[in-house]
Structure formats: structure tokens, C-alpha cells
Amino acid sequence: MSIVILGPQRPEPNLKRAVERLGVEGKVAVVTAGWRHDENETAALEAHLGLPVTHLKLYAWFDEVLEAVPEVAAAYRDRQARIGRYKELYRLRLRAALGAVEALRERLPDDPELVEPELDRALSVVRDLDEEVLTRLDAIRMDTPELLAPWTHRSAADRFDEVRAALEDVDAICIAGGHVAVLLNRMQFFGLHRLLPRFVQRGGHVFAWSAGAMCLAGRVVLFYDDPPDGRGDAEILDRGFGLLPNMVFFPHGRRRLRLDDSERVARLAARFAPSACLSLESGAWLNPSGSVWRDVGSAGSILHLRQDGRVCDFEVVA
């Protein structure tokens, strides 16, 4: 499998070095849908790569489809609004469940023997809820069958074919960061999640960073420990593509997570175990190496958040 996970490409990009290391010399497809309105501003990325690029303009294509087919637009907006309303309910339940975990952790020193089983159960409730989100999202999507495989819809089929043809023509695909929900939705809308596994199987390389990396994991987790408003409860956005099912990525973890709060780190790591919670900083570079993953980026650019509350340099995940 040839998937390379990179950290944020600012301030110092390392995409080119990673691409060169894997010997990619031919065409490269690029997805920048996470940049939304700035999707087309790929000049700096193309200059950095120095290779011929096929730009898959999923963000613009999506808008074109919605403009051309009002019934698809209406169905899509209704579905997304329903998902939004459901997420509000999820957050209510999540806060209550996390509140119980926090309260029990505070009481743990008083009587560990008594409190620990309660704490385990409370954490299970959170983990169950995180699992339930995914099945609830599936159920909500089932209510809009015409959007279950939008890439087969006449309005998007041509673009799907274009993506498929592009992937047959390139040696690698780069998936940039940005707005993770937009990126994930647009890639799913045009069936990229269906095409990527085959692309990798036939020897294609995938380079993904920040939000792009998050989308390749089993679950996409939104996080911000110190928001201007609210408690900063990490939450499940959706399923990822499942290409890296045993990892959850936290780009800019040093800035966005309270890594010095061992209680918080422990809670986060336990919540998503057995997946490894990895913070990706600029310079991060995670390479496949046989059946394990190896950090070949700058020192300290990939941090492993552990269930004991420690934050360690990443080693390998089988």
C-alpha cells in the first residue's frame, strides 16, 4: 500500500521531497476541494511539485451539479440540514456523557476500587455514542436514496468518469487540507472513496496532508480544545475512507489540543482506542514500510497521544 501522510504544508512544505522519495516522475492528480472558493489557486502547489498536474476541481464541479439539477440540490440541502440537526442532538448527549467521565475522573483518587469500574462504563458510553453517530448518519442517508451513490446520477456520472480516467492516467494523487467536511463530502459525491483503493492496489501513490489525511482514516474527528465558545469536546464528523482504519489524525495538535493536560490526552486516546491518535505538525511524514508505518519526518512532528496521558514521539503502528 502506498499512502503517505504529511503534516501541514506551512510554513515548510515537504510534499515534493516525499513525492521524489517514492520516485514519482509522471503526472499527479490534485484535489483541493477543501480550499473551497480558493480551489483554483494551485499555482504555488504546482510550482512546488514541479510535475504535470491534473486538477480535479471537485468543489466547482459540485456547485455546477447543484446548479444544473435543482432536485439534487434540494435533496442534498435537506439531507445536510437534517444531519446538522442530528449533530446538535449528538452534541447534547456527548456533553452529558463526557461530563460523567470528567466527574468520575475527579473522584478516582478518593476510592479507585469503587470509581474505576464506573469510569470504564462511562467511557464506554462515550465510545458507544461515537459508534452510534456513524450508524445514525448511515440511517439518515438511507432516507435520501437518490444521493446514496451520487456519482452514478446522470448529473455527476461524467465527472466520475473524468476522475476515474484521471486516476488511470496519473502516478499519484495529492489530497490537500482545508475544510474537512467540504473535502470529505465532495470526494464522496464524486466517488473518489470508491476509486482510491483500486488506485492504490494498482501501484498508485496517495499523498494526503492535514484535512486530506483525516479523510483517509476510519473516522474523522473534529477537535479544538480551547475554542472561544463552548467546552471544546472533540466530536465525530463522519466515517473516513477507512484506508488507515487504525489511526485518527489530529493536524496542528500542538496548537489545537492541550497536550500538556494529561487527563485530557488520556481521555481522548482512550475514547478512540484501539486507533492511534496522532498529532501531525509541519514536517510530519508518515511512510509505509512493509506492514508497519514509519515516521520519517522532522523530529517531533508526529506525536502519539497515549492512553496513559503521555504524548510521545511516534514510533510504529502495526
Place this chain on the structure above:
Amino acid sequence: MKAVLDLVRRIEAKPRSAREELRHFVEATSFPIVENDTATFFFWDDSPAEAVYLIHWVFGLESRQAFQRIRGTHAWFLALELPHSGRVEYKFEVHRGGGRALVRDPRNDQLARDPFGSNSVCTMPGYAIPPWTALETGVRPGRLESFEFHSGVFGGNRNVQVYLPCEYKPHKRYPLLICHDGSDYLRYAGMQPVLDNLIHRHEIRPMIVAFIDGHARNQEYGADPRQPKHVAEEVLPEMRARYGVSRDPDEIGVMGASFGGVASLFTAFSYPNVFGQVLLQSGSFLFTDVGHHDRGPLWDPVAAFVNQFRADPTRVKASRFYMSCGTFESLIYYNRSLVPLMRGAGLDVRFVEAQDGHNWIAWRDRLREGLTYLFPGHLWMYYD
């Protein structure tokens, strides 16, 4: 306080070595001495004085508090209980030879600058300088540029300093915030790095800020009808002509502090469908329930306007208001009073009280809450 009491005991035990004790004490101590919720202020320059007072701007405390002299020395101290997260700006008033001088605390390096000079600062244990007030690592700064235009409303030219986010592109449309007392917000509240940081964090959307200044500031900002006309009919069109500014009223905001808060609310009141976001810091919202106020003629139009606003708050059509005020300010009464009235009228108001005074650092420290409430970014969604 304990440290000073110990010092007093040592001096009383060995009065001849008082000067030596004092020298050791000031060398080994940071001032003011903050222990739990008590701040002890200390003054000693080894010269005689008749009296020393603490001058501060904490409404509710006697504004001029007398120090106590340590017997047999020229050293003075004063202990004050202050709120846990409090931040107090102060000076010492030293009486000497029949005269008196207002000085900063000579043993305290913490200073706050404002248009009138600078004050010493005492911070209590619960206060911390917010990390987003200084440019953070890896943040790409925006830029400031300025232009001048002729104001038909006021006559003569006016200068506008314009903050553009680092990603600014002329063909795109951005939210716009018009900021009264703009030069002071930039100079004393460090608003440029605050904007840079919050945009970089995606806590606010990339936005343009027009920093404007008054010429006869107190008159223009004190509910003078020319000011809303200037902002809405001159500054806003100039900004739209020169920059990529959104056409959506919900993306147009106005802000200010103190009299600048009055000017901002008065502008939103006078042009109800133009400004969707209103940020008011320590607004000088004087009103009268009955009779007259005692603040002087400058405040007459302010009281008249705020009375008018209170009679019909819904005339302001803004989507959201963010208001803040320090609990050490006399204005807290007026601000607190407006909030339930506005909410009762169906306005969306977030109101925050700070354990601070009427000063630029207090206003700086609330910018994150205010800007993120009015111009929220996609911070939960962006990972670039």
C-alpha cells in the same frame, strides 16, 4: 502582606539597620506583592515624603487610597483585597515639600500605555495575558495600508487605516468591520496581531477592518448625528469602492469603546439595515430615568440618544451585539441595565463582564470573544 509585616517586625527589632533591611527587601521582592487575593503596594525611594496615595480607576473602591508609613523609615505600603482575576492600572501620588507628583510604581515593570501616557499594572493570580494577543508562531500577518478622502460631512480630509487579511484578493468579498478610535485600537490594544492570530486559527473569517479616528473626538462620537452619516455614507462607500467588501449587511460591523461605543450604537441605530454586527466595549451609555445627569454638557446628546434607544431598541436591526464592560468601571451600571432591555426586545446580545477597568488592555483582552461571536470562522472544520 505577610512579607511586609515581617519586614516591619525586623525593622522594629533593629531600627538602626532599617535601610539595610529595606534594601534587601526591595532587591528580593517583586512589586506589587500579590498573595492570594491581596495586593500589597510598596513605595520607598529613601527620601522623605508627607504622604503617599494609590491612584486607581476601580469604581467602588475609594479612588485615592492612603499608604501607611513604616515607622522610622521613608517606606510606605498599602494592602488591598482585589478580585482573583483582577487587573488594575494605577499610579502613586507622592506628597513632598508641599507639592504632589503622580508617578508610576518605580519598582514595577508592568506598564499599560494609553493616549494619556502609561500606568503601572497590577495583575492578580487569576489573570493571564491571552496568548493570542501577540503574533503566534507560523502566523502569516495581514497588512495595513491607509488612504485619505474628503469628508463632506465633517469638511476636510479623513484618514482610514485598512487591515487586509494575508489572503486578501481584490476579486473576493470580505466582511468589513469599521472601528472607531482605530489608531488607538492598533496602538494600545494591538488589534493587528489579534486579527492575524484569530484569522490564522480560523476563529474568525478573513475580514477587512477600517480603522477610523475622530478629529474633535468626544464631540463627534458623543451621539453627534454627523458621525453615523460619516460612517454609513462616506466611509462604507469608500471602502466598497476601494476593496472587496461584502454586500451582505450581516457581514458589515461597527465597533468602538467608551464614546466610540456610543458612536457605534448610534450609527447602527441611525442606519438600521446597514450594520449587521455591533461590538461595544465599555460603552458610555449614560441614560436618565428621571431628571438630569451630572456629567456635563458633553453628555447631553449621549443621554438623549440612549434614552431614545431604550424606548425602542428594536430600531437597531443588527443580527448580533457583543458588549463588554469592566466591573471596575462606573459604566458597568449602564451597560448591565441595557442588556436585559435589549434581550427583552428580542435582540441577540452577548454580554461579558471583566474584572478590569476602562482601559485599552481590558478592551484588547475581550476582542477574541467579541470578534468570534460576530464573525465566527470555521475553526472546527479547517485543518490546512
